[in-house]
Amino acid sequence: MNPKISVIMPVYNSAKYLSDSIQSVLEQTFYELELIIVDDGSNDESLDIARKFEKKDERIQVFSQQNMGPSVARNKGVRVASSDLIFFIDSDDLLYIDILKCLYNYYCDHEAEIILCETKIFSKRKDLPEKIDEGNIKVLDGKNALVVALESPKLEVSVCGNLYGRSLLEKNPFKENVLFEDLAATVCLLKQVNTVLVIEKEMYFYRKRPSSIMTGGFSAGKMGILEITEDVKADFSKYEYRINQALAIKLFQTLHHVCWDLIFSKMNNKMNEIHSLTREMKELATAFPNFKRARKSIRLAKEMVSFSETLYVTIVFLYGNVNKVFSQTQCFIDRWRTNK
Numbered sequence: 001m002n003p004k005i006s007v008i009m010p011v012y013n014s015a016k017y018l019s020d021s022i023q024s025v026l027e028q029t030f031y032e033l034e035l036i037i038v039d040d041g042s043n044d045e046s047l048d049i050a051r052k053f054e055k056k057d058e059r060i061q062v063f064s065q066q067n068m069g070p071s072v073a074r075n076k077g078v079r080v081a082s083s084d085l086i087f088f089i090d091s092d093d094l095l096y097i098d099i100l101k102c103l104y105n106y107y108c109d110h111e112a113e114i115i116l117c118e119t120k121i122f123s124k125r126k127d128l129p130e131k132i133d134e135g136n137i138k139v140l141d142g143k144n145a146l147v148v149a150l151e152s153p154k155l156e157v158s159v160c161g162n163l164y165g166r167s168l169l170e171k172n173p174f175k176e177n178v179l180f181e182d183l184a185a186t187v188c189l190l191k192q193v194n195t196v197l198v199i200e201k202e203m204y205f206y207r208k209r210p211s212s213i214m215t216g217g218f219s220a221g222k223m224g225i226l227e228i229t230e231d232v233k234a235d236f237s238k239y240e241y242r243i244n245q246a247l248a249i250k251l252f253q254t255l256h257h258v259c260w261d262l263i264f265s266k267m268n269n270k271m272n273e274i275h276s277l278t279r280e281m282k283e284l285a286t287a288f289p290n291f292k293r294a295r296k297s298i299r300l301a302k303e304m305v306s307f308s309e310t311l312y313v314t315i316v317f318l319y320g321n322v323n324k325v326f327s328q329t330q331c332f333i334d335r336w337r338t339n340k
Helices: 015-026 046-056 070-080 099-110 142-151 166-171 181-190 220-233 241-263 271-287 295-306 308-339
Strands: 005-011 033-040 060-065 085-088 114-122 137-140 163-165 196-207
Touching (some): 005 070, 005 099, 033 070, 085 099, 085 166, 114 142, 142 181, 163 166, 181 241, 220 271
Parallel strands (some): 005 085, 114 196
């Protein structure tokens, strides 16, 4: 069989959800697909689960690598793919049963270079719809599609759930060894294409869970947002103001989230990182003073920067030393009881 769509799934410690995710691909009404699973050095049962599915369905190929991150796994998937069309799914997410059929038909009708699909966020499978009504279709150039993708609450700034031409991905591999690569990839890919379809239909189901890489609190890798921010800002001179403004808002929001994750993390000596994040936020707020959708965030950013020395030190001290205070108090009480 010559597959018409290659579905690429990076996997890392997703044993709890992996079977459901794989099954949602195999149950598609569109049969002419291949599923490429790239295990990124999982230390749970993920690889075993993937291998079992591989033995049952000839459309599945499983690859394994040392833990190098989702970007490396995606790039490997693109290299070994057989189809000219690529679709990405994360290993804990689910698909609407007709999504690949719909995207392929839209591709045949319009020959778009990228097709973007709306996302529905869920935590429990029972919340997912069995049938989805038809939605509107927008045909845009890449720059207008970029603004829509950045501003729409239903279009995640992610490569997951979208259909891409393989040649485009081969020419523009994912930035490796850094988080928030989806943001960088979205900007990189959309800015250079002429025809993009935006399907206003929630067919990709994004599972929101507290233990995922992006929602599981602060990790040192999240400081990669500074590198991504600098890369995106370096191209500001090439875009119109409205595109730069949309990019700046998305960067600002992401920096803001990382900053607060950092504040409430257990990391020691975090002030330098906090100031690096807030400095970028201030620069964005200053460069684009007419943000309409983020005025509250901008005011907050300016306040955060102005009072960072006192606000952050206080928060970090109170949060980071609470156990120490309780311990010292308990020791004092114990000594008092002993001497009594």
